[in-house]
Amino acid sequence: MPAEPSLRNSLHDRGQRLTPQRQRVLALFERIGEGSHLGAEEVHQRLLRSEERVSLATVYRTLRLLSSIGLLQELELPEGGRRFELASDAHRDHHHLVCVRCGRTEEFENAEVLQAGEQAAVHHRFRLLECVLNVRALCPSCAAEE
Numbered sequence: 001m002p003a004e005p006s007l008r009n010s011l012h013d014r015g016q017r018l019t020p021q022r023q024r025v026l027a028l029f030e031r032i033g034e035g036s037h038l039g040a041e042e043v044h045q046r047l048l049r050s051e052e053r054v055s056l057a058t059v060y061r062t063l064r065l066l067s068s069i070g071l072l073q074e075l076e077l078p079e080g081g082r083r084f085e086l087a088s089d090a091h092r093d094h095h096h097l098v099c100v101r102c103g104r105t106e107e108f109e110n111a112e113v114l115q116a117g118e119q120a121a122v123h124h125r126f127r128l129l130e131c132v133l134n135v136r137a138l139c140p141s142c143a144a145e146e
Helices: 005-013 020-032 040-049 056-068 111-123 140-145
Strands: 072-076 082-086 095-099 105-108 134-137
Touching: 020 040, 020 056, 020 082, 040 056, 040 082, 056 072, 056 082
Parallel strands: 095 134
Antiparallel strands: 072 082, 095 105
16 A cells, blocks of 8 residues: 655654554545545544554544544534535535434535635635534434434
């Protein structure tokens, strides 16, 4: 599994090594592609199913590290969970519709949300870095169970 030069350089700049476990976690996100959101336990289970041995503690540490260097984007849910997705400059300002019961997450883009964020930043003399909206709802399956 060849290492992405940007990953190796980012880790080296932070005094970190490119371990096989870190490569496996990033490779998983690259395989599933943009727009897929996984929690640490899901990452761990998928790696185990593909017979790649990585401890759950290592998965948690790796997800935090890859998020801190900008290779993964973290989505923090009010229900206490954290989900991660592959970071992408082309897909930076997108929003999430999150089921509060099962955690299903769908992405959407909305120019009006981005415009509102830009206007608020200008009005308060902030420099906008990103504009992300998380909408909490019930997916059709969970709504049907009520």
